[in-house]
Amino acid sequence: RKEVEQDPGPFNVPEGATVAFNCTYSNSASQSFFWYRQDCRKEPKLLMSVYSSGNEDGRFTAQLNRASQYISLLIRDSKLSDSATYLCVVNRGDYKLSFGAGTTVTVRA
Amino acid sequence: DADVTQTPRNRITKTGKRIMLECSQTKGHDRMYWYRQDPGLGLRLIYYSFDVKDINKGEISDGYSVSRQAQAKFSLSLESAIPNQTALYFCATSDLTSNTGELFFGEGSRLTVL
Numbered sequence: 105r106k107e108v109e110q111d112p113g114p115f116n117v118p119e120g121a122t123v124a125f126n127c128t129y130s131n132s133a134s135q136s137f138f139w140y141r142q143d144c145r146k147e148p149k150l151l152m153s154v155y156s157s158g159n160e161d162g163r164f165t166a167q168l169n170r171a172s173q174y175i176s177l178l179i180r181d182s183k184l185s186d187s188a189t190y191l192c193v194v195n196r197g198d199y200k201l202s203f204g205a206g207t208t209v210t211v212r213a
Numbered sequence: 214d215a216d217v218t219q220t221p222r223n224r225i226t227k228t229g230k231r232i233m234l235e236c237s238q239t240k241g242h243d244r245m246y247w248y249r250q251d252p253g254l255g256l257r258l259i260y261y262s263f264d265v266k267d268i269n270k271g272e273i274s275d276g277y278s279v280s281r282q283a284q285a286k287f288s289l290s291l292e293s294a295i296p297n298q299t300a301l302y303f304c305a306t307s308d309l310t311s312n313t314g315e316l317f318f319g320e321g322s323r324l325t326v327l
Contacts, residue, residue: 108255136314147303147318148256191255195314200271203248205255 105130110192110204117182117211124178125207127192137168137175140191142206148191151177182211216240219304219319227327232291234322236304244307245287246316247271247279249300256303262287263309294326 110127117123129137137154152159154166154175165178179186192204217238226232236245243264248256248271258271260279268279276298278290291298301323305316 112253138314145321147320148316149318150315153314193314200258200261201314201316203256205253 106204107131107202108192108194108204110207112205112207114208114210117209119182119184119211119213121182121211122178122180123182123209124176125190125209126174126176127204127207128172128174129192129194129202130173131194131196131202132170132173133197134173134194135197136195137166138193138195138201139164139166139175139177140193140203142189142191144189148203151190179209182209184211184213187211215320217304217306217317217319219302219322221322222320223323225325225327226294228293228295230294230326232294232324234289234302234304234324236287236289236319238285238304238306238317238319240306240308240317241284242306242317243284243309245281246305246307247277247287247289248303248305249273249298250303250321251300259289259302291324294324296326299324299326 139151140148141151142148152161158167163180167176189206189208191206194202220235246261247259250256262281304319
């Protein structure tokens, strides 16, 4: 079983729509969680950390459910520029991060 | 200029050749990492180094070696390249004192082994 699993998508949504997707992790001792964004053929970049109480950053909302071992990302009012692959990343506590394979989102005009 | 620089950005080589990918950073971070990315598999850790005298194997170190020449430089070598090492390779850094776990990536080195 992979440490971090994501629905690869693609999620094709019109501009202005809301899109949400989850990521599950296998290690219950995982301590911190992140969403990274990766544009095509580019390097991953941190989008946001995920806190236990849930957190928002503009149009992006991240949630953590420790009991069910998943995190989620919701994008409201999607923009064309949100088209990317979103990587779920889990820190087991030893500063070695485990990456999911990514969820691809395509926002169409 | 990028804070984390990888060279070469693209390389095509033949089976059995020795290849070195270089990484340098101007962020002043102690921690450096090498990852490879394959379609459908996500990024996998090859080697990491928490300071100049520290080298650690990641989950897929077989067939690779590394050298931490200085705080700012971390190179990855393939002693005898094979086709299944064809991948996109990323160098990354992180700050020892940071509690965010944020990694800063180079732009990637695309390696093709024929």
